[in-house]
Amino acid sequence: MSEWFFENWSDLLRVLTIGVCAYAALIALLRVSGKRTLTKMNAFDFVVTIALGSTLATILLSAEVSLAEGVTALAVLILLQFVITWSSARWRLVHELVASEPTLLLHEGRFLHQAMRRERVNEQEVRQGLRNHGIEDPSGAQSVVLETDGSFSIIRKSPG
Structure with missing residues (x-):
């Protein structure tokens, strides 16, 4: 021992x-x-x-x-x-x-479910990515992109 x-x-x-x-x-x-x-x-x-x-x-x-x-x-x-x-x-x-291409998962606050299924990502994961960027409601995001490295890029809606 x-x-x-x-x-x-x-x-x-x-x-x-x-x-x-x-x-x-x-x-x-x-x-x-x-x-x-x-x-x-x-x-x-x-x-x-x-x-x-x-x-x-x-x-x-x-x-x-x-x-x-x-x-x-x-x-x-x-x-x-x-x-x-x-x-x-x-x-x-x-x-x-x-290399893969980035995939748009949310656009103008609306989930793109077909793209999410293809990338095997669910709403909860996208919502978590939004929360990590200080956005509580998907309507506060212009878009969410699943990048080639597996991370989310979040683009906020511009004010007005």
Whole structure:
């Protein structure tokens, strides 16, 4: 039972050493790849961010994965993210394959139920988004848009 809490010093030293090196490598790779790598503009970006975190955790905790293998895995994910986003910015077909379009869910205070069903969003979720923006009644909103990253954009009705 004591091995649940502590097995030996060499394992701790390995995690510390590999952790610092892998973290430094990840920061360097992210700096080289640019700001776009970790944005959450769409579901694809979110998946890559989660994959990077999972890969870093594996590097830290699995003695079966060498530092070189782990850094290579991080580099592959970042390179693929760069290639996809670069291609997406240049070719519409690639953009359509990896990114969704924003969806209007409420317009001039009226729920657009067909769009909400298609996006699997219910009225309560839209109302919560409105409340989060200080709007208690849907009639106080010009529109609610489900963005490509899954967040709601709320546009208030202009006064008058």
